[in-house]
Amino acid sequence: MEEKYLTKEEKELIAMLQWTIKFLRNFPAKHPSDIELIPKMIAHYETVEELTFSFAKMREEFLLKMKADKYYLKDIYHDIYCIACNHPASLKSTGQSRNKYKINFLNFTCPKCGATFSFGIGVTVKDTLKNMERVLNDFKDTEYPQKDLEEMRESYEELKASEERIDKANRKCLADHMKKAAFVTAFLAKLTIQKYKFLTNNKTIGES
Numbered sequence: 149m150e151e152k153y154l155t156k157e158e159k160e161l162i163a164m165l166q167w168t169i170k171f172l173r174n175f176p177a178k179h180p181s182d183i184e185l186i187p188k189m190i191a192h193y194e195t196v197e198e199l200t201f202s203f204a205k206m207r208e209e210f211l212l213k214m215k216a217d218k219y220y221l222k223d224i225y226h227d228i229y230c231i232a233c234n235h236p237a238s239l240k241s242t243g244q245s246r247n248k249y250k251i252n253f254l255n256f257t258c259p260k261c262g263a264t265f266s267f268g269i270g271v272t273v274k275d276t277l278k279n280m281e282r283v284l285n286d287f288k289d290t291e292y293p294q295k296d297l298e299e300m301r302e303s304y305e306e307l308k309a310s311e312e313r314i315d316k317a318n319r320k321c322l323a324d325h326m327k328k329a330a331f332v333t334a335f336l337a338k339l340t341i342q343k344y345k346f347l348t349n350n351k352t353i354g355e356s
């Protein structure tokens with residue numbers, strides 16, 4: 149199992165679980181209740197150990213996917229045309245810039261004339277939405293063809309709704325990961341107290 153995904157607290161819990169399992173395996177059990185209890189405890193702690201690794205891996209994969217989803221516009225080809233020479237091309241971004249409205253845009257470089265330009269495509273979907281919002285506001289009640297604006301508003305509303313669904317799903321996943329982190333904290337505290345108890349009373353595992 150890979151340890152690189154583990155938080156400091158998860159590493160502490162793994163170390164504590166391994167200590168506890170080793171202690172129980174070496175414990176010279178005499179009471180019948182201990183002889184029955186110890187293998188169950190070991191099995192339980194081994195499960196918690198596996199779960200801790202799998203939670204950490206799931207969290208890492210979720211965070212990586214969330215980041216990749218956020219910046220996917222940087223990694224795909226966009227069918228656009230050069231602002232300077234009108235040359236049409238399917239291009240990947242060659243960098244990014246920020247405009248006076250603090251919106252981050254992808255930059256593209258024309259393969260024909262070498263001009264660098266942005267095409268109103270944000271670095272993230274949220275940047276794209278911010279830009280669309282600004283354009284819709286600026287051109288409202290102007291000479292600009294209102295039919296085109298209406299189409300843009302429809303695309304904007306669809307994109308915004310999809311982004312909100314993604315945000316909601318991500319918030320739910322993050323909340324689940326917070327619950328798992330709380331479990332790690334509580335379990336570590338429980339085992340820390342138990343370790344102290346084991347070291348103080350080395351005759352029995354149970355309460356007797």
Ligand SMILES: [Zn+2]
Pocket residue numbers: 230231232233234235258259260261262263
């Ligand atoms: Zn060009």
